[in-house]
Amino acid sequence: MREVRVIDDQGQQIGVIAPFEALKMAREKNMDLVEISPTAQPPVCRIMDFGKYLYELEKKERAAKKHQKTTVLKEVKFRINVDEHDYQTKKNHVVRFLEDGDKVKATIFFRGREMTRQSLGRQVLERLLNDVADKAIVEFRPRQEGNTLHAILAPNAKKPGEKPQKPVTPPQPVHQAKQA
Numbered sequence: 001m002r003e004v005r006v007i008d009d010q011g012q013q014i015g016v017i018a019p020f021e022a023l024k025m026a027r028e029k030n031m032d033l034v035e036i037s038p039t040a041q042p043p044v045c046r047i048m049d050f051g052k053y054l055y056e057l058e059k060k061e062r063a064a065k066k067h068q069k070t071t072v073l074k075e076v077k078f079r080i081n082v083d084e085h086d087y088q089t090k091k092n093h094v095v096r097f098l099e100d101g102d103k104v105k106a107t108i109f110f111r112g113r114e115m116t117r118q119s120l121g122r123q124v125l126e127r128l129l130n131d132v133a134d135k136a137i138v139e140f141r142p143r144q145e146g147n148t149l150h151a152i153l154a155p156n157a158k159k160p161g162e163k164p165q166k167p168v169t170p171p172q173p174v175h176q177a178k179q180a
Contacts, residue, residue, distance in 0.1 A: 007036075007046045016042055073152075075105045078128070080120040087124070091131055098135050098155045107150040121149045129153075 006014040006022045009031060014022075019033075026033040026047045034053075037044040074097045076090050097104045106128055108121040125142040129151065136153040143150065 003042045004035075004045045005040070005042050006033075007044065009047050009049075019045075022047070069101055072102045073105055074102050075107055078106065078108045078121075078124050080108060080110070080114055080117055080124060082124060087127075091128060094128065094132055094153065095135055098132065098153065101155050103139070103155070104136070104153045105150055106153065107148055110147045110149070115147060118144070118149065125149060125151050 002018070003016050004019050004022055005016050006025070008014050008025075009029065014025075022045055023033050029047060031047050032050040034046050034048055034050055035043055036046050076094050076097075078087070078090060082090070094104050094106065106125055108124060110118065110121060114121075122142055129136075129138055129142075132153065135156060137156060138151065139154045140150075140152040
């Protein structure tokens with residue numbers, strides 16, 4: 001490297017100087033000389049406190065992590081002979097989980113002779129999917145794995161607590177040409 005473009009700790013451009021002079025300037029200020037853009041002609045270096053820069057970067061990453069929402073998969077178990085009140089209670093649990101932003105796995109277990117009545121289990125899950133259709137997106141349709149039948153629901157794309165928006169109609173032309 002014969003020359004580098006140097007930017008000082010205030011963000012002011014010093015100019016194009018020799019690398020050893022730039023390093024000398026950085027040491028005088030008790031800072032580091034950091035190469036920012038090695039592919040530029042001449043390469044760009046900045047005088048900065050690199051330790052402080054790394055600390056600020058880590059601090060930003062921690063703050064970003066703090067505001068992230070982790071999705072949790074909650075499971076609600078049904079039986080093929082579920083009573084109406086129990087169904088409504090479990091459906092309300094599903095709705096609450098979806099409103100909290102969690103995914104829901106609705107499961108039906110078949111025991112013994114219940115395996116011959118799988119259509120009843122599908123009816124229960126289809127009823128649940130229809131009841132929560134406005135609050136959920138079906139990620140996996142009901143499918144059978146061994147003696148269990150399950151479906152996975154995800155919350156709608158809207159934010160929790162946000163009201164649904166009216167569909168936007170495209171603007172209509174003011175004057176229409178007469179057709180011949």
